[in-house]
Amino acid sequence: MSELSAQERIKIAATKVFTLKGLEGARMQDIADEANINKAMLHYYFRNKKQLFEIIFEEKLHKIFGAMELLIFSKDAFENRIRAFVEKQISIVLEFPVMPIFVMLEVRKNPELLEGKFKNIPLDVIRDNFRKVIDAEVMSGNIRRISLEELLMNVMSLCIYPIIAEPILKYVLDLNQESYFELIEARKKSVSDLIINDLKILK
Numbered sequence: 001m002s003e004l005s006a007q008e009r010i011k012i013a014a015t016k017v018f019t020l021k022g023l024e025g026a027r028m029q030d031i032a033d034e035a036n037i038n039k040a041m042l043h044y045y046f047r048n049k050k051q052l053f054e055i056i057f058e059e060k061l062h063k064i065f066g067a068m069e070l071l072i073f074s075k076d077a078f079e080n081r082i083r084a085f086v087e088k089q090i091s092i093v094l095e096f097p098v099m100p101i102f103v104m105l106e107v108r109k110n111p112e113l114l115e116g117k118f119k120n121i122p123l124d125v126i127r128d129n130f131r132k133v134i135d136a137e138v139m140s141g142n143i144r145r146i147s148l149e150e151l152l153m154n155v156m157s158l159c160i161y162p163i164i165a166e167p168i169l170k171y172v173l174d175l176n177q178e179s180y181f182e183l184i185e186a187r188k189k190s191v192s193d194l195i196i197n198d199l200k201i202l203k
Contacts, residue, residue, distance in 0.1 A: 007045050010035045011059075012096065014052050019098040023053055023106055057106075060099055061117055063092045065126065072129045078137050082155075082199075083192040089159040090188050097163050143199040154198070158191045 013035035017026045028049055032042040046052040067088040074081045093100060107113050130148050137143045162169060162184060170180050 006037070006041070010037070010042060010045055011052070011056050014049070015056055015096050015099055015102060018053060018056075019102040019105075022109070023049070053106075056096075056099075057103065057113070058117060060092075060096065060103065061121070064089075065121060067092060068126060068130070072126065072133055078133075078142055079196050082195055083189075086155060086159060086192045086195065087188045089155065090163070090184065090191070093160050093163045094184065097166060100160050100164055141201065144201045146199065151195075151199075155191075155195055158194065159187075162187065 010031065014026075014031045017030045017034050020026075021030065026049055028042055029039055031049065031052070032039045035042065046055070067085055070084045070088060071081050074084065076084070127148065130152075134143075134146065134148055134151065138145050166180060169175065170177075175183065
């Protein structure tokens with residue numbers, strides 16, 4: 001097992017354990033068992049569960065905001081930026097399907113987590129630039145008038161919820177793992193189409 005693959009395997013295992021047991025309830029032994037390694041190897045890569053939690057949480061945030069750059073700074077047509085952003089969001093969540101629940105549960109218990117993690121991310125700049133992009137598209141007559149808040153919530157909910165709800169959807173729709181994965185992959189296009197059609201100006 002290479003160093004990179006060992007670390008990634010540990011992070012995936014830790015995310016599952018944190019989601020099931022929370023940060024306080026999770027033990028390093030639980031994470032080692034989930035990763036199918038011994039505890040000594042786990043401590044070789046990560047000192048403690050808090051450090052592991054911090055690394056996973058920060059990586060997820062950076063991926064999310066990296067995806068937002070596709071919308072804000074790309075020179076592509078706005079429709080193409082929407083498609084790239086949706087595809088990236090779904091791909092990010094598919095890497096760690098349990099991560100959104102994990103983050104929401106921990107942040108509800110400890111809101112200071114967000115404050116600490118976002119302190120180095122220029123949220124004001126990101127919001128302002130995003131609004132400028134939307135306003136420019138509205139002024140050009142390319143899309144209907146829409147707020148940053150509405151657009152972002154529409155995209156995030158359509159991308160993330162079906163992945164969070166995997167167990168329910170698979171049971172209700174009688175889907176196996178392969179069929180469910182194909183359905184989620186197809187949503188990269190269908191969600192993009194929904195968002196783009198919703199932004200069109202009615203004539």
